[in-house]
Amino acid sequence: MKPAVLTGEHFITGDVACAEGALAAGCRFFGAYPITPATEIAEHMASRLPGVGGIFIQMEDEIAAMASILGASCAGAKSMTATSGPGFSLMMENLGLGICTETPCVVVNVQRAGPSTGLPTLGAQGDMMQARWGSHGHYEIIALAPASPQEIFHQTIMAFNLSETYRLPVLIMADEVIGHLSERVIIPEASAIKTVSRPRAKGRKDRFKPFQPGPDGVAPMAIAGEGYGIHVTGLTHDEKGYPVMTAEAQAAMVGRITEKITRNLDKIIQLEEYRLDDAEVVIVSYGASARSSLAAVDEAREQGIKAGLLRLVTVWPFPEARIRELAKRAKGFVTVELNLGQVHLEVERCAGGAAPAVLVGHAGGAVITPERIIETIRSAF
Amino acid sequence: MDKVKDRMEHPLDDLLRTDRIPHIWCSGCGIGTAFSSCLVALKGSGVDLDKTVMVSGIGCSGRGAGYIRLDSYHTTHGRAIPFATGMKLANPELNVILFSGDGDLFAIGGNHFIHAARRNVDLAVVCVNNLNYGMTGGQAAATTPLMSKTTTTPLGSIEPPFNLPLLAYAAGATYIARWTVLHTRDLTKSIEEAVLHRGFAFIEVLAPCPTGYGRRNKQKPADTLKLYQERSIIRNSAHPAEVTLDFEQGVTLGKFVDYERPTYTDAYDKIYRPQNLLDGDKAI
Numbered sequence: 001m002k003p004a005v006l007t008g009e010h011f012i013t014g015d016v017a018c019a020e021g022a023l024a025a026g027c028r029f030f031g032a033y034p035i036t037p038a039t040e041i042a043e044h045m046a047s048r049l050p051g052v053g054g055i056f057i058q059m060e061d062e063i064a065a066m067a068s069i070l071g072a073s074c075a076g077a078k079s080m081t082a083t084s085g086p087g088f089s090l091m092m093e094n095l096g097l098g099i100c101t102e103t104p105c106v107v108v109n110v111q112r113a114g115p116s117t118g119l120p121t122l123g124a125q126g127d128m129m130q131a132r133w134g135s136h137g138h139y140e141i142i143a144l145a146p147a148s149p150q151e152i153f154h155q156t157i158m159a160f161n162l163s164e165t166y167r168l169p170v171l172i173m174a175d176e177v178i179g180h181l182s183e184r185v186i187i188p189e190a191s192a193i194k195t196v197s198r199p200r201a202k203g204r205k206d207r208f209k210p211f212q213p214g215p216d217g218v219a220p221m222a223i224a225g226e227g228y229g230i231h232v233t234g235l236t237h238d239e240k241g242y243p244v245m246t247a248e249a250q251a252a253m254v255g256r257i258t259e260k261i262t263r264n265l266d267k268i269i270q271l272e273e274y275r276l277d278d279a280e281v282v283i284v285s286y287g288a289s290a291r292s293s294l295a296a297v298d299e300a301r302e303q304g305i306k307a308g309l310l311r312l313v314t315v316w317p318f319p320e321a322r323i324r325e326l327a328k329r330a331k332g333f334v335t336v337e338l339n340l341g342q343v344h345l346e347v348e349r350c351a352g353g354a355a356p357a358v359l360v361g362h363a364g365g366a367v368i369t370p371e372r373i374i375e376t377i378r379s380a381f
Numbered sequence: 382m383d384k385v386k387d388r389m390e391h392p393l394d395d396l397l398r399t400d401r402i403p404h405i406w407c408s409g410c411g412i413g414t415a416f417s418s419c420l421v422a423l424k425g426s427g428v429d430l431d432k433t434v435m436v437s438g439i440g441c442s443g444r445g446a447g448y449i450r451l452d453s454y455h456t457t458h459g460r461a462i463p464f465a466t467g468m469k470l471a472n473p474e475l476n477v478i479l480f481s482g483d484g485d486l487f488a489i490g491g492n493h494f495i496h497a498a499r500r501n502v503d504l505a506v507v508c509v510n511n512l513n514y515g516m517t518g519g520q521a522a523a524t525t526p527l528m529s530k531t532t533t534t535p536l537g538s539i540e541p542p543f544n545l546p547l548l549a550y551a552a553g554a555t556y557i558a559r560w561t562v563l564h565t566r567d568l569t570k571s572i573e574e575a576v577l578h579r580g581f582a583f584i585e586v587l588a589p590c591p592t593g594y595g596r597r598n599k600q601k602p603a604d605t606l607k608l609y610q611e612r613s614i615i616r617n618s619a620h621p622a623e624v625t626l627d628f629e630q631g632v633t634l635g636k637f638v639d640y641e642r643p644t645y646t647d648a649y650d651k652i653y654r655p656q657n658l659l660d661g662d663k664a665i
Contacts, residue, residue, distance in 0.1 A: 010635035028471075029467065029470065031463075031467060050649070050654040051654070053654075055470050055471065055649060057466070057467075057470060057645070059466075059491055059496070060463075060493060060496040061492065063460065063463070063493075064460070064463035064466075064492075065463075067456065067457070067460040067463035067464040067466075067467065067493075068466050068467030069466065070456075070464055071436075071454075071463070071465055071466065071468035071471070072467035072470065072471035073467075074454060074467075075467070075468040075469075075471035075472040076471060077471035077472075093460075094457055094460060094464075097456060097457050097460075111461075172664050191414060222452075224434045224436070224451075224454075224468060224472065224475060225452065225472055225474065225475050226431075227431035228452065229431075229450050229452060230452055230453075231447060231454075232453070232454045233446075233447060233454075234455065234456065234457055235455065242398075242400075242401060242447075243447065260579065286542060317603075332613070368415055
């Protein structure tokens with residue numbers, strides 16, 4: 001029987017690396033629904049979970065898959081699902097329940113080109129704004145974007161740790177290119193992998209308030225069956241978890257579930273900077289597009305253009321402060337993404353007129369070439 | 382004083398979130414009676430109440446989870462069953478009871494219902510059937526009798542309703558009963574059996590909705606109860622294909638199905654993780 005942490009050197013796809021990352025993070029429940037190009041994550045979890053004491057179920061649709069991982073999490077399991085655009089749309093309803101009830105879990109979207117059925121087997125990054133605002137109401141979300149199989153392994157662990165720390169569903173916004181790309185993935189020793197578990201309820205059971213935050217803004221969580229007798233609802237609720245239908249209760253609840261993220265941006269946001277120190281042109285990119293951007297930086301430098309890359313490891317919350325800083329000294333920004341301008345809107349907003357921002361994007365179905373990025377830099381700046 | 386105090390207490394207070402009373406249910410509504418039956422059944426079943434969870438969807442009956450003083454989860458519309466499925470699979474020691482309405486469980490949640498029944502997930506599902514969407518003001522449901530009037534069927538419903546016990550049977554439920562809120566002893570006994578049943582148990586409870594359904598179909602609460610009394614026929618073990626819900630011809634009540642087959646978890650344990658494959662304590 002294979003251990004949960006498959007220490008060693010592997011040559012695997014991003015999808016399989018994602019599944020291995022989940023197992024290493026302690027994921028023991030997977031609610032599945034097949035969809036290209038994310039199916040391999042479910043298949044790998046189906047074969048691996050029983051051997052590590054976990055459980056797998058293929059649900060009847062993505063609505064159910066998302067609901068099942070929330071239920072599993074409330075019962076104490078670290079849980080995950082994986083999907084692509086059409087399924088991600090169906091998950092939006094219960095993603096909102098997870099945010100409102102502060103239920104930790106991880107949702108992977110291996111993005112393909114849309115809208116609708118789109119290009120099922122070809123990559124895109126067109127769901128980035130859906131990741132930010134796809135469920136109704138106002139909320140904060142955490143979304144990560146992996147740029148390699150090795151990184152998706154680490155990001156899946158990171159996603160579980162963030163979801164357990166801040167008690168919310170965390171999104172991994174991968175893309176088909178990374179999901180289906182086979183590369184070397186090194187899985188460290190189990191002892192070298194840091195895993196985090198949610199803050200747990202303590203103290204007198206009759207006085208416990210399930211949504212009373214601790215000093216860090218996050219409420220300790222009672223698990224079903226521990227005897228706390230908690231009530232959990234998607235209605236606007238107070239610290240006891242009881243529904244309260246007033247604007248004041250709404251302001252307090254939404255304020256708290258957004259502030260637990262906005263007050264911890266420094267701890268949440270991770271960026272990778274490449275040749276940015278003296279860069280005049282700042283490329284902002286993530287996921288598969290960041291790989292083309294990396295090549296473009298080196299090529300541009302050879303051509304005498306001082307280019308650098310800001311790679312978004314965390315896309316949401318958006319690294320607003322860092323873009324503003326860079327805008328003070330950069331000649332301009334180039335956003336590279338596989339859509340027609342989504343994260344680019346944020347780059348433009350944060351550059352705030354201090355520096356121009358141009359987009360290198362297309363509707364999906366093929367990666368963006370470094371040449372196109374360089375052409376844009378040459379013509380724009 | 383003692384006498385007054387005694388009168389102020391209800392024998393089910395220990396299972397009620399008394400700080401949330403008064404509840405939202407209208408006078409004459411049958412949900413409270415079905416809910417009381419659940420509480421009595423849970424107490425009578427002898428299950429560990431600390432390990433018992435109520436899950437609801439959305440709607441009038443969906444508010445049930447908000448009034449029980451146990452771990453309780455009020456989920457999204459129609460999604461109580463898949464939420465509860467995740468919960469039960471992640472911790473099989475939990476006793477999971479669902480309390481929700483016909484609109485929630487059989488229209489928006491219909492797909493989840495049939496699949497949970499097919500998988501024989503170990504859940505007890507209590508469906509309060511008041512023949513319409515009550516919370517939103519009395520619209521047609523998948524259970525509204527043919528030609529009954531609702532706000533969205535002003536000239537009468539032209540869609541035939543589901544026969545819920547037959548649907549549950551066809552999908553694979555291993556315990557199926559139907560009662561009305563007039564038959565509280567039978568109902569309570571059935572809920573107790575359903576909670577103790579290993580597998581997917583389904584109980585349909587007919588309940589009046591005077592505000593939504595009743596007033597548009599010329600039924601006061603007592604009229605509806607009278608129909609339950611006059612038109613119901615108890616036929617235990619009747620084949621679900623032969624049970625009827627027809628206020629002219631008759632309403633079949635009873636326990637129709639009760640057998641065992643492996644639950645999802647039983648089958649998973651047997652096929653996917655037999656003991657010899659597991660090393661050490663890795664239970665979640």
